Amino acid sequence: MDVRNRIKELKDKIENYNYAYYVLNEPKITDKEFDDLIGQLKELESQHPELITPDSPTQRVGGKQESSFKPVAHSIPMLSLENVYSKEEFKGWWNRLEKNLGKDEKIEVAVEPKMDGVSLSLTYENGILVRAATRGDGMIGEDVTANARTIRSIPLKLYSETSFFPKQFEARGEVYFLKKDFELTNHKLIQKNLKPFANPRNAASGSLRQKDVSMTLGRNLQFCVHSLGALSLELKISSHSQFIETCKAYHLPTLGNGLKIVKNAQEVCEIYEEWFNLRASLPYEIDGLVIKCNPLHGQKLLGETAKSPRWAVAFKFKAHQAKTKILSVEFSVGRTGTVTPVAKVEPVECAGVVISSISLHNFDEIERLEVQIRDTVLIERAGDVIPKIIRVLEHDKNSKKIITPRECPSCSETIFNEEGEVALRCLNPSCPEQLERGLLHYASRDALNIEGLGEAIVHELLQKKLVQDFSELYKLKKEDLLKCALFKEKKSENLLKQIKESKSRPFSKLLFALGIRHVGEKLSKILAEHFTHLKNLMKATEEELLQIEECGPIIARSILNFFKSSQTKKLIEKLEVYGVNFTEPKISYQKTQLTKKIVVFTGELSSLSRSQAEELLIQCGGTPSSSVTKNTDLIVCGENPGSKLKKAKELGIMVIKEEEFLKLVNKNSVN
Ligand code: IVH
Numbered sequence: 001m002d003v004r005n006r007i008k009e010l011k012d013k014i015e016n017y018n019y020a021y022y023v024l025n026e027p028k029i030t031d032k033e034f035d036d037l038i039g040q041l042k043e044l045e046s047q048h049p050e051l052i053t054p055d056s057p058t059q060r061v062g063g064k065q066e067s068s069f070k071p072v073a074h075s076i077p078m079l080s081l082e083n084v085y086s087k088e089e090f091k092g093w094w095n096r097l098e099k100n101l102g103k104d105e106k107i108e109v110a111v112e113p114k115m116d117g118v119s120l121s122l123t124y125e126n127g128i129l130v131r132a133a134t135r136g137d138g139m140i141g142e143d144v145t146a147n148a149r150t151i152r153s154i155p156l157k158l159y160s161e162t163s164f165f166p167k168q169f170e171a172r173g174e175v176y177f178l179k180k181d182f183e184l185t186n187h188k189l190i191q192k193n194l195k196p197f198a199n200p201r202n203a204a205s206g207s208l209r210q211k212d213v214s215m216t217l218g219r220n221l222q223f224c225v226h227s228l229g230a231l232s233l234e235l236k237i238s239s240h241s242q243f244i245e246t247c248k249a250y251h252l253p254t255l256g257n258g259l260k261i262v263k264n265a266q267e268v269c270e271i272y273e274e275w276f277n278l279r280a281s282l283p284y285e286i287d288g289l290v291i292k293c294n295p296l297h298g299q300k301l302l303g304e305t306a307k308s309p310r311w312a313v314a315f316k317f318k319a320h321q322a323k324t325k326i327l328s329v330e331f332s333v334g335r336t337g338t339v340t341p342v343a344k345v346e347p348v349e350c351a352g353v354v355i356s357s358i359s360l361h362n363f364d365e366i367e368r369l370e371v372q373i374r375d376t377v378l379i380e381r382a383g384d385v386i387p388k389i390i391r392v393l394e395h396d397k398n399s400k401k402i403i404t405p406r407e408c409p410s411c412s413e414t415i416f417n418e419e420g421e422v423a424l425r426c427l428n429p430s431c432p433e434q435l436e437r438g439l440l441h442y443a444s445r446d447a448l449n450i451e452g453l454g455e456a457i458v459h460e461l462l463q464k465k466l467v468q469d470f471s472e473l474y475k476l477k478k479e480d481l482l483k484c485a486l487f488k489e490k491k492s493e494n495l496l497k498q499i500k501e502s503k504s505r506p507f508s509k510l511l512f513a514l515g516i517r518h519v520g521e522k523l524s525k526i527l528a529e530h531f532t533h534l535k536n537l538m539k540a541t542e543e544e545l546l547q548i549e550e551c552g553p554i555i556a557r558s559i560l561n562f563f564k565s566s567q568t569k570k571l572i573e574k575l576e577v578y579g580v581n582f583t584e585p586k587i588s589y590q591k592t593q594l595t596k597k598i599v600v601f602t603g604e605l606s607s608l609s610r611s612q613a614e615e616l617l618i619q620c621g622g623t624p625s626s627s628v629t630k631n632t633d634l635i636v637c638g639e640n641p642g643s644k645l646k647k648a649k650e651l652g653i654m655v656i657k658e659e660e661f662l663k664l665v666n667k668n669s670v671n
Contacts, residue, residue, distance in 0.1 A: 006044060060217070072140065081290065085318065087272075090272075100302050109261070111291050112289065112290050117204040122173070140607070166234055228240070272289055276317055291313050323348070326344070327346060335438040336425075340360070341366060344356065372392075374396040378392075410431050429568075443458075446609070452494055453473075460484045466480050471578055476499065507528040509524070518554060519555065525618070592620040594620040594664050595621035599635070600644055603642065604640055605638040606639060613661070634656060637656070
């Protein structure tokens with residue numbers, strides 16, 4: 001047999017064993033035998049590099065690959081789904097479906113679990129995987145082909161007995177974590193002193209979008225197809241279930257027996273109960289069901305709204321609740337000195353996440369709940385929402401009252417209840433825990449944006465006393481960083497570069513970074529534009545501050561107190577010596593249709609953060625606002641909009657989508 005044929009035979013064999021192992025879950029050979037086959041193929045390919053093709057199983061991670069994340073325009077938008085949360089709401093959706101489909105159509109829906117991961121589009125051309133893209137904003141996603149190739153259940157080449165492949169075949173599906181791999185990943189991150197993922201969905205998204213592709217490989221991501229994208233016409237697919245069957249035949253992973261075809265709403269509700277009861281014992285997380293009109297002609301008839309198809313709905317599970325016991329209460333100090341009680345509880349799984357500590361917010365909350373140490377409590381967590389204590393279920397005879405501390409748990413200074421406030425506060429500006437949180441805020445994206453200055457490194461810099469206030473970041477040298485466990489040459493150089501770049505950010509960013517109480521991002525911008533230089537703001541009197549509409553007496557007091565402190569004065573002097581910029585550049589508006597318009601953002605934006613969007617708007621001379629009134633000119637609507645959208649519709653205010661907004665501000669994508 002010639003080399004070409006031997007290579008083909010090996011590739012087919014490996015791809016089939018891979019399919020048996022990763023898709024069917026039925027290993028046919030041992031790991032060693034599999035590795036031997038890969039070894040033989042590698043050997044032949046190294047002797048004949050001209051015969052290496054991208055669909056070769058040896059190319060899942062070929063060398064040290066880096067992903068490009070280039071923008072990819074989806075040929076058909078990747079929409080999201082409307083949610084319903086109860087049987088009543090679901091029946092409402094079903095009735096609308098019946099009405100919109102008309103009398104002549106018999107309803108037939110596909111019912112599937114809703115996988116809790118991130119969506120991914122796979123495009124095969126003539127059977128070969130050519131592109132994998134994230135959803136992005138639905139119109140434009142990111143190219144993550146190199147990452148997707150490392151997911152072993154994704155075939156690099158579709159399977160066909162006849163060797164016929166459509167010219168184009170786009171399958172969309174979910175990348176997700178197995179619960180056990182999620183635990184393992186978080187365990188490894190914690191061991192390396194890195195922040196664990198909050199839930200399997202974030203973990204899937206973060207792991208898929210790794211620049212270093214070998215990191216994605218190590219996370220053991222899963223994939224299953226759930227919907228169709230762009231298909232060549234020759235395929236003649238007429239229903240969702242037929243599409244899924246086609247995917248199965250191509251050896252793509254699907255939801256398997258998870259898909260049921262159903263003809264009435266009651267049956268859907270029964271399936272909902274079944275999955276709800278199964279949920280905890282499943283090896284992966286699901287957060288509800290997806291119900292889709294099965295025939296494609298029905299889908300076409302029903303069409304879609306701007307955001308979601310009328311032919312599908314997500315029937316979400318209710319929030320998860322769990323019972324646990326309070327073991328102790330600790331007190332943490334925030335960056336502005338607020339002391340927050342945090343309950344340490346017996347670890348318990350709730351909505352797919354193991355909870356071991358829960359914030360009690362403040363001491364009034366402790367009184368309201370009448371909660372004590374050793375009480376059994378009911379906790380709740382909906383999706384990725386922070387867990388909270390709902391109520392006490394049982395007092396223990398040994399329950400112990402939670403004592404309000406008098407001293408700061410970090411620096412032992414006396415703590416105070418400031419007038420009119422429920423929170424206790426540590427007023428010592430050198431308090432170590434405050435400084436740690438403060439530094440993280442200083443470096444955060446919306447402040448001075450020092451990429452790479454995360455929790456682990458900040459903690460270590462403080463422990464090693466390499467940094468004792470914000471300004472000392474600017475005296476760090478490579479040798480200092482190399483003393484820290486996580487830092488190697490390249491990483492140190494990158495961080496130093498980022499720190500240096502942060503010196504030239506506008507004054508508004510520095511002001512926000514300083515973390516003055518009550519001075520948020522928006523007010524920092526207003527103050528910086530008004531005073532133009534930090535030194536002017538430092539000299540401002542109470543009257544001058546009060547002339548600014550957004551600045552009331554409490555805020556003015558807080559600003560004056562901050563700049564009065566000798567510690568602040570010393571810090572500002574040092575920042576000046578290190579060459580940190582204190583001025584705000586003059587804004588020259590880019591005249592667009594948004595100039596002089598009052599704009600409200602609602603829902604989650606996918607390609608930029610809320611503050612980036614507001615900044616783009618301000619650059620066009622528009623004004624961001626947080627509430628919808630009759631003066632609002634425009635609403636920019638992201639994913640899962642809240643009540644603002646409803647109000648805007650009632651008031652007849654124009655609503656646009658994120659991508660239209662990006663066009664108006666002359667940005668098609670934000671990097
Ligand atoms: S169908 C038009 N089916 O849920 C949307 N989506 O909020 C077609 N998802 O972005 C998607 N499991 O990533 C569909 N069985 C399933 C799903 C599913 C999870 C995700 C999907 C989508 C999100 C909708």
